[in-house]
Amino acid sequence: MKWTRATHHLAELAEKCGELPTSFFRFQVVELWVFGDLLDVPRDVDVIEVALVTDLPVDEVPWMTEPVGAEHWANSTRLSRNPFEARWRSKDAPVWNHRIERPALVWSAADGVSEEALVAVGDGTGELVRSAAPSEDELRKRVEDEFEVSLRALRRANQDYTDHRWSPGKLTPHSDALWRTTTGYLDLLDVVD
Numbered sequence: 001m002k003w004t005r006a007t008h009h010l011a012e013l014a015e016k017c018g019e020l021p022t023s024f025f026r027f028q029v030v031e032l033w034v035f036g037d038l039l040d041v042p043r044d045v046d047v048i049e050v051a052l053v054t055d056l057p058v059d060e061v062p063w064m065t066e067p068v069g070a071e072h073w074a075n076s077t078r079l080s081r082n083p084f085e086a087r088w089r090s091k092d093a094p095v096w097n098h099r100i101e102r103p104a105l106v107w108s109a110a111d112g113v114s115e116e117a118l119v120a121v122g123d124g125t126g127e128l129v130r131s132a133a134p135s136e137d138e139l140r141k142r143v144e145d146e147f148e149v150s151l152r153a154l155r156r157a158n159q160d161y162t163d164h165r166w167s168p169g170k171l172t173p174h175s176d177a178l179w180r181t182t183t184g185y186l187d188l189l190d191v192v193d
Contacts, residue, residue, distance in 0.1 A: 001083055003042040007122040009082045010048055014118065015078040016106040025076075026069040028109065030057045032096050034117075035103035039126030047085040051095050052105055054088060057099055061090040061180040062153035063146050064184030065177070068083070094134075098143050098191050100132040143191050150185040 017032050029052050036049035054060075056067055066088055074080040089095050095103055104126055106117045118131045134142065158180040162172045 001045055003044065003124075004122075006048050006083075007118070008052070009084070010038065010106065010121065011076060011113075012117050013050070013079060013082075013084070014113045017107045019135075020073075020076060020110055025073055027073075027172050029053065029073065030055050030091055030109045031095070031105060032107040033100070033103035034106050034121060034126075035100045038121055039102070039130055040106055040124070042124040047083050049085050049100075051087045051089050051092050051100050051160075053095055055091055058090040058092045058149055059152060061088050062150045062181060062184055063087075063188055065180045066154065070105050091154055094142060094143070096131065096134065096142070096191055097146055098139065099187070102133050104129040143188060145187075147188045147192050150181070151174065153181045154185045 011133075014032055017029055031051075031053035033051040033053070034049065035051060036047075037043075037045045038048055054067060056123070061067055064087065070088060074086070087100060089100075104117050105114055105119065106121070107113050117126075120126050120129045130175075138163060157174075160176045161171075161178045164171060
């Protein structure tokens with residue numbers, strides 16, 4: 001996708017974040033961050049990588065999972081119809097980790113759309129609005145914390161799947177949750193090892 005189209009999609013999503021009613025969803029998105037290729041120099045990109053920070057506790061948003069209601073939120077904001085790769089995060093922990101490197105805040109519930117960040121991304125000067133890099137110790141601690149959360153989530157998702165395996169109704173929501181949780185856990189395991 002062309003750079004200008006990607007930045008247009010990002011700006012549209014930032015606007016949508018501020019337009020959604022607060023009582024419409026089980027959770028609220030309180031921040032939108034961009035990371036990855038869109039913070040580099042202008043060129044064609046495959047996806048727009050974003051981090052969506054929710055008001056949910058850390059244990060409800062383990063790495064690479066989606067909170068309950070995320071699909072509905074994604075449909076309401078057109079996130080699901082555009083070339084986004086979204087990572088859901090909790091407000092109770094840093095947004096950055098081993099994959100979300102030096103993200104830039106483009107929208108927050110407190111301050112609205114960051115025009116400075118959107119202009120910098122559009123101009124290819126995203127480096128100017130990126131957050132500071134963590135130290136090696138901070139990054140190691142962050143990964144260890146996420147790994148613990150992910151392991152707890154994997155145990156819960158496995159038990160939930162087991163409990164519903166032979167029950168009436170669709171198994172897909174439980175198997176998809178187990179798959180996402182497992183993927184996040186394995187990603188963190190590779191970094192911890």
